[in-house]
Amino acid sequence: MTKPTTKRIFGQSHEPDEGWLAKAVPETALEPQLPIVDAHLHSLHRGEYRYLLEEYAHDLAACGHNVVATVAAECRAMYRAYWPDHLKCVGETTFLVGIAAMAASGEYTAARVAASIVAFADLTLGDRTRETREAHKEAANGRLAGIRQAGKWDSDPAVRGAIGPGRAGFYLEPEFGKGLDVLAAMGLTFDASVFHTQIPDVVSLARAHPGANIVLIHTGSPMEQAGYAGKEAQVHATWLA
Known part of the structure; x- marks a missing residue:
C-alpha cells in the first residue's frame, strides 16, 4: 500500500484518506466466532469528520469479527460549552452514555457499544479533580471504568x-x-x-x-x-x- 497523499500533522485528528484506505487488501477473520471486546474506541464528530455509532456499526458489519462490546475512550469530544472548565469534559461522558443507549436498542448493532467508559480528568487540580471524577461517575450511570490524561x-x-x-x-x-x-x-x-x-x-x-x-x-x-x-x-x- 502506498502512503497517504494528504499531509498529516502528528497529534491532530484528520478525516480519513478514503482513496488510500480503499487500497487495503480485505482480510478474512481467522476466528469469526471468537468474542472480542474492542478495548479502545473513539466516537466523535469534529468538523466534517464524523465517526459515531452508525459509522462504527458499518465497520463492524464489514469486518467479520464477533465484537460483543466496546470500551469508549475519551478523545475530547462533545465537551459542554457552558460548564466550569474542570467539568466541561463530563459532557463527553453524557454523550457516550447516549451512544450506549442507541446501541442497546439493537437497531444499529448487536455489540454493547460503550459498555465501559474511560473519561478525561485533570489529575492535578486537587479538590476539583475529585469533583470532576464524581461528576463523571454520576453521568456514566455505572459505566465509568477509568480516567485518561496524556x-x-x-x-x-x-x-x-x-x-x-x-x-x-x-x-x-x-x-x-x-x-x-x-x-x-x-x-x-x-x-x-x-x-x-x-x-x-x-x-x-x-x-x-x-x-x-x-x-x-x-x-x-x-x-x-x-x-x-x-x-x-x-x-x-x-x-x-
Missing part, C-alpha cells in the same frame, strides 16, 4: 503533537501523584498515554503508587517520525527494554 512529551515539537502537558516528567509531579491516589481509592483505572521514551516514567509512577491500576495504552507509542525516522531498530530496542 503525559506525552518530546523535546522535538514535530514529535510532541497537539495533546499533552507541554513539559517532561508530568506523571512524576507530586500533584499528579495525589490525583492518582484518589483515582485508585475510587476503584478506577488510569490510562497512561506516553511515548516509548517515557515508559520509565510510567514504571516509576507504578512503583510509587502500588495501589493504582495503570494501563499503558498504545503499547507505549513507539515513535517513527521526525528525529526517530530511520531508527526503527534503535526505537524497538529501547521500547522492548
Whole structure:
C-alpha cells in the first residue's frame, strides 16, 4: 500500500484518506466466532469528520469479527460549552452514555457499544479533580471504568503533537501523584498515554503508587517520525527494554 497523499500533522485528528484506505487488501477473520471486546474506541464528530455509532456499526458489519462490546475512550469530544472548565469534559461522558443507549436498542448493532467508559480528568487540580471524577461517575450511570490524561512529551515539537502537558516528567509531579491516589481509592483505572521514551516514567509512577491500576495504552507509542525516522531498530530496542 502506498502512503497517504494528504499531509498529516502528528497529534491532530484528520478525516480519513478514503482513496488510500480503499487500497487495503480485505482480510478474512481467522476466528469469526471468537468474542472480542474492542478495548479502545473513539466516537466523535469534529468538523466534517464524523465517526459515531452508525459509522462504527458499518465497520463492524464489514469486518467479520464477533465484537460483543466496546470500551469508549475519551478523545475530547462533545465537551459542554457552558460548564466550569474542570467539568466541561463530563459532557463527553453524557454523550457516550447516549451512544450506549442507541446501541442497546439493537437497531444499529448487536455489540454493547460503550459498555465501559474511560473519561478525561485533570489529575492535578486537587479538590476539583475529585469533583470532576464524581461528576463523571454520576453521568456514566455505572459505566465509568477509568480516567485518561496524556503525559506525552518530546523535546522535538514535530514529535510532541497537539495533546499533552507541554513539559517532561508530568506523571512524576507530586500533584499528579495525589490525583492518582484518589483515582485508585475510587476503584478506577488510569490510562497512561506516553511515548516509548517515557515508559520509565510510567514504571516509576507504578512503583510509587502500588495501589493504582495503570494501563499503558498504545503499547507505549513507539515513535517513527521526525528525529526517530530511520531508527526503527534503535526505537524497538529501547521500547522492548
